[in-house]
Amino acid sequence: MEIIKRKEQKEVHPYIPELKELYRAGRITRREFLRTATLLGMSFASASLFLASCKPTPTAAPTEAPTEAPTQAPAQPTVAPTAVPEGMPKRGGTMTIATRVPRIDHPARLSWIEGANQFRQVCEYLTFTDYDNITHPWLLERWEANEDVTEWTLYIRKGIKFNDGQELTADDVIFNFQQWLDPDIGSSMLGLLSYLSPENIEKVDDYTVKLYLNSPQIGVPEHLFHYPAMIVPKTFEGDIVRQPVGTGPFLLEEYVETERAVFRRREDYWKMGADGKPLPYIDKLVYLDLGEEEAARIAALQSGQVDNIFNPSAEIWQAVKDLPDIMVYSTPTAQTFVIRMRVDMEPWNDNRVRQALKKCIDRQKMLDLAWFGEGVLAHDTHVAPVHPAYCPKDIPPYDPEGARQLLAEAGYPDGLTVELATQEARAEPAMAQALKESAAAGGFNIELNIMPSAQYWDVWTEVPLGITIWAHRPLGTMVLALAYTADDEGNPVPWNETRWVDEEFSQLLKEAERTLDVEKRREIMCQLEDIQMERGSVGIAFWTSVWYIAHKRIKNVRAHPTNYDILFDAWIDDEA
């Protein structure tokens, strides 16, 4: 464990001066500096001040990540969102959103983003990762990490009240940590905060909590913004619908599962708006469940009955992007459709067969067909350009001949018949049919078994060959840990759908999570990417952009990589 030199500095964290050096030498990008600095406790304001005061000298700086501009999707020049609201934001109005309204009880157990979006209006998070992947304190005033990022001190903002009058204190924060870490509740936070055990949480005083990690982890603030990490009061008894108590800008008025959820503005919200009065600007939020049928949702948006469609598929985007009074905000993400092969089953246990299938992926064509070209090409490794530690690689070409040779070597001279299973939703059927057609030239005869979504999610970890959608996660290492590693006894973690465990890969991954040094971390990532490309168990053709489609009357909204509805400062202007 390489110890970073302690430096007497008024800096919040000893590594920050070195960070500044690296930036001045142009060896790390503006975004990498900002992200690491803020993670280490430097305030966003002082970090941006520093950036403005000096220019990086372009020595052997790493190539700018192609998607520097967070909002500009390369292919489609959509209208740049209005960063600054024109004039004073108006108050009042109702916003209607078409989305599924699923059953929900304990926020810690959330596994659908739709449920999180609805109750994120009532409860809030300790931190806030913005559209540019920069994490700011939210319910916390600030945080501090020790030198080797194994101890984190969280300073809670004073004076924040829950909507039932209780004040937010350290006890509430600790109660929430215990809920996340309690195996009986089954929260996905347990996997994320694996470096923290419940007894190592210390209540310093009423407004300060200290965490003693079992292993160093730089991404703690980002993990605290993971969607199940909503802060509920310590009196919470497990059913958010019966006890909608939170510090958020809205109050729950009505929640009818599979039909609608209605939220009304909270008068005494702690955060102030541009006009000095408490946020939020909008009076009422209505979430409507119009069922699986996309056509019904499109029709509703088009006739103005709803203002926004949650997590629109490529087809919806294609259908509504040219409608007159509809605004489309786009953002590149790490969301993708993984063509995954179970390495513990015939024929995928033979890497040559896996390589052959990867060669059969006609990436650009698949992107055009499945997502109308709205995304960036990928190279079969689960680390995306938007990830801070992304190490760029060149895109493997579509090579059916190579695939046919590999199959012959692997003992299938006249081709191979396999069954591909996926869900009848979003882009999977289109991708499956595109893969079937392009793989045919490469010697694969793929039979498609496209089943209703509910059925696919019963068998997604069992089928030998399938296409599974993986949502965006801010850090590259997060997904790799979730899907490509084994637990302590060595058998694959629950979400490792391909049962692919590689000793060298797991070691390097742990290494990467520990390294603070951005440069060193990027090298490790490069090695991880090489391993996955060379003998990995997945074909990843492209990273999709994600859209936020709303009626033009909804102001100050942007596309969020994981489709979060950030609406505390959105407002409605009916005249425009």
Added chain:
Amino acid sequence: MARYILRRLGFMLLTMFLVSIAVFLISEVAPGDVARHILGQFATPEQVELLRDQMGLDEPLYVRYFDWLIGNDWRLRRLVGMPLKQVLIPGRADAEWYAIAPDGTMLQWKMKQEGLVEIRVTPDGERTEVLFDGWLVDENGEEYFWGVDTAGHVVLWKKGEAGREVGPASAGRAMIEASGVEYYPIRRGLLRGDPGISFRTNRPVGPTLARRLRNSLSLAGIAFVVIMPIALVLGVLAGLREGSPLDRTISLFSLITTSVPEFASGVFLILVFAFWLKVLPGAAVFPDDTAPLQNPKLLILPVLTLTLVEVGYVARMTRASMAEVMNAPYIRTAFLKGLPYWRIVFKHALRNALIAPITVIMLHVNWLVGGIVVVESVFGYPGLGMYLLDSALFKDINAIEAGAMVMVALAVGSQLVADIIYTFLNPRIRYT
């Protein structure tokens, strides 16, 4: 006549019983696990297993069936030693179970930080919580207690060695400390008015189903009221003027409309009226329950889609029946009696001509309510058809059974009404 109706009602119950068993068996066989659907694809196998246990899905099939049919509160009472009572929560479509102490106070237990807490609600509604100390001791010395939790389960709590109560602190619907030993969800059973809890909404099935049924019935009702008169009139006109240009145009129109599948015509109507003309809403969006009444424009397109398909079918049938009656001997007698043409048509012909169509129309009630799932899905209309489809995909057995029972009742009910109308219209048939 009464005997006939009684026999048919008996048959209706028999059919519903058979269908309910068929639905139970088939959904048992069909793939898919409802617990996993609830917990989402990222739940761990242990969590799924625990939830299955808490929903009572691990019990044998016949036990679950009878629980669904006649309930298990009378059986579970013996475990708790106190009568169980279901109390509706005012203002919310939900209900809670309580154990009733001899002096009338309602009791519930829940696991909290400090241990098992007893909630007491006195008859006048005053609610207190106190630490529970009435543990019983079983043969090998372990302390245990059978009680009712706040999530409508009869639960077995046990005091573990660590001195800390182990068991589901299942406050509300959640399972905070889900390490309970045994769970039985309490139900009164369909026959006693409690169709059970829907796994999809975690709420009683009744209210949701009622709303969906009302939506479907209002759509079907309006469509029925719009379709049938038009179709009958068209049919009669065509039948009267058999072979005339009027007859040919009506026949062609009705032929074309019945040949276009309703999902195609529905989509076109949206394109024309909602998209190009922007006159009508393209989807049936219900911001709240009273939507269909406040904003009837929502119903226009779905009703129009239904009408297009149905009018043609009924008109063709009425035309055939009318034409047949007009050639009947007793109509010839009416002519020979020198009666005016319209009197012959209305007084003599119509009555007999409508016998066949009306009985078939009633059979369409069944299709209208359940079968229009396609129209519901095109317009996102929250009807009974979609409810059944979504529940079946989710394997929400209580919702499927309740929905199926309603549909069967409607189907057989409309068949019975059709027969009764048949007897009134046709005096020759006297059912014994």
Added chain:
Amino acid sequence: MATERPGVGSPREVPILRVENLAISYETRYGEVTAVRDVSFEIGRGETLGIVGESGCGKSTVAFGIVNFLGRNGRIVSGRILFQGQDLVGRSERELRRLRGDRIAMVYQDPMQALNPSLRIGDQMAEVLIVHRRMKKDEAEERCIRMLERVYMPDPANVMRRYPHQLSGGQQQRVVIAMALLNDPALLIMDEPSTALDVTVEAAVLDLINDLQEEFDTAIMYISHNLGVIARVSDKVAVMYAGEVVERAAAEEIFLHPSHPYTLGLMRCVPRLGMEKASSYLHPIRGRVPPPNRLPPGCVFEPRCDFARPECAERRPPLKRLTDGHWVRCFFADEVASKGQEALAARWRKEATVHEPQREPTETILTVQDARVYYSVPARRLFSREKPVVKAVDGVSFHVPKQRTLGIVGESGCGKSTLVRAIIGLEKLSGGGMEFMGFDISVPVSKRDLDLIRNIQMVFQNPDATLNPSFTVGFQIARPLRRFRAVPKDRVKDEVIRLLNLMKLDASYYDRLPRQLSGGEKQRVAIARAIAARPELVLCDEPVSALDVSVQAAVLNLLLEVQRELGTTMLFIAHDLSVVRFFCDDIAVMYLGQIVEIGPAEAIYAPPYHPYTEALLSAVPIPDPTAEQRQIRLSGSVPSALNPPSGCRFHTRCPRREWLPDGGRICEVEPPPWQADTEEHRILCHIPLEQLRRMEAVVSEEVRDAG
């Protein structure tokens, strides 16, 4: 105002209806077809014109033509219809409508169909008055009730509220007639009004028509195919054949001096009451009625005419006046007339050689001992205990000697068909026993062994339903041969052709489908099918009653030949007594499930009669207007077999009860004993035999011999 009947066609007065060479045509798939050509006649006030002719001769078309109700494709081509002096042809629909139901009323064939099943009788009747007379509802209903009383309808007020299906055939027919007479029409057109009724009910309806005509003085055009009915009703008669009137004259003139070959042919093929197979021979008319679109060039009857000469085929004979009021469409009318007289007279001479009935006693082939067939009927009320039962056949015993024919006569509902179906095994016996050639046959057919089944076969009534429409004639006749393996496989076809020839059908019929055959031909194939496997016993359930008169004779002769040649025993069911009298050796008369009289044919037709037999005989229409026939009419309607009257079942309607002390009380209380007139002839009645022997003959002797 019962004016004296004006006798035959008084010239001075303007006739109610005068039709001059009317021609009507239908356009069908084969193009325009003239169904009726140059028909003319006239009917005076209070006068009845009978139109007689076989099915397809255009008589109904004439009836509908008069009221111009010819449907969509019928059209009056030429001719005039003068109703009370004004021509109806060409009048507007509105004017015709005002006439129909008011001045011209029409009653037609099937009473069951004529009334609207969904409307009460009262509404349907009052309607006529309300529409034509603008009468108010209650006054109209009052008039209807009075009219129903006039047609001897029991309890008219109740009938007004009932629906058509709740009335019997006879009652429905009376309602239709009453409805027609409500507006006191000048002209009443009746198309086969009594054909579907039982003979006693028919007799009552015919009497009713005569009474009403006297009272209302209406001109009646009566259409029927039954010569006897025409003889009883009409003053004048017109005989139609293939769309043309071939002879028109006063009633007696037609029956006594038939001058057209067709009329003569009809007279000779109808069995008169006295005739029997031993002494007389039925003369069928050969050939078939020509279809309307392929009529022969010359005289339309030429192909079937025994008097035909070459010129008959070239020229179409006009309607020639023979004597005053007697018109014939035949070149050789007077020759036909004279030849006709001896032919008719010949009918009565005893021709020894014709059919020698089996005289000497042979062993009995079939014995029926106290046979009972009961049906259980669902109870009327919800939870009633007793299970109501219909006693269709209630204790019937008789035996049939080999090679003889037993006739069973009775009105509808008397159980004769049920009895026959029990014998062949289609109905389960509820009691008693039956023996056939020593084998017990009280078990249903499914339990009998093949050989026993082979020996009993059946011929059915309705020719259109007796053959399976989807198979060829050859296949259907061959089926019994194959089933009973009566003939080795390879020779089946030849045997079928032999059977066809036996039925006077050539081999070309082998491949034909039933729909290409006439009624008579179908019945012959059915007989061929029945006798194919040489059964010992053939049961005939009304085999000829659905056929035209001319074809009937041919089929009866065929059956007689079959019996003579194959020696089969026959059971012959029918409701036409003259046919039964002609065909059968012994006759049993059934009433409400029981045999009331049984014996040799001649014994049945002469006193002593059982009162019911007497009533039956008096109701039989005799094709001779001059014949006197004692009028005996039964009161009330046939009681239901659900709970038959106590004691003698006929006591509720028996006209002879007053012959017994205190009004025949014994008939109500005690079931009557069997009284034996001779060894074979027995009667079930309380009235002592001597008294029965003193009964007058229903049809006087001399009529039979006068000839």
Added chain:
Amino acid sequence: METEKKSRLRKFWESISIVLRSPTAAVGLAIVLFWVFVAIFAPLLAPHDPLAQDASAINQGPSPTYPLGTDNLGRDILSRLIYGSRVILILAPVSVLASVIVGTVLGLVGGYFGGIVDEIVMRILDAVMAFPTILLYLIIIAAIGPSPLNVVLAITFVGAPGIARLVRGLTLDIRTRDYIRAAEARGESALYIMFVEILPNARGPLIIDALLRVGYAIFAIGTLGFLGLGLPPPTPDWGGMISEARKYIWTNPLGVLWPALAIASLVVGLNLFADGLREETMRYQ
């Protein structure tokens, strides 16, 4: 002397002549035969491979290369329509045939035996008819998974009761005819009477009803495809094509128009043919 075979031939020509005489039947038959022709010669007629995806031409309107435009995967709609006719013209008749066989047997047995047998058959039919169709589709498809077999099963299960009721009605009527009495008098077996004496006479109305049912089967296949429960992609079937194109109706409305027209035309054809036949047989009686 005409042989047995010749009379059957004559019967065949006779029925054909019936059809040609009535205009409606002739037009209907022409439309149906057109689609049969298209189905048989699909490989020759289709300009493109129905499964080939052209990424450069997604959701395009009609163009010279793609006369009817392309679908959301850039596949030629015209070729998919042509090949789709094969799927429909095999699947629909097969399903109807299956339901006719099942329905006829039930109808005959119920109609001929009467009494309790009839009561039982009728109750089974009522129960099946009362079963919610949508649930039925789902369960069969959930049990077997999307495949042509389950489409046939689903349609048979829904169609059979209707046919059974029709055949039962006909049997009840035919059973009263004298030729049945004659057969019974010959001690013929119940099977013989049902299948040789009764069934051939129920042929007429049965054929007409079957024709109508093929139309409904086409609807049902379309509905199943529409709800995502029908044939597995990428098989070209008209219902599925509509369901796919439905999402892009705002940009490419024609995508939905062509398959809808195809289904409508085929169903119209069948209905016209059936109506023509019914009018003919009615007048013929």
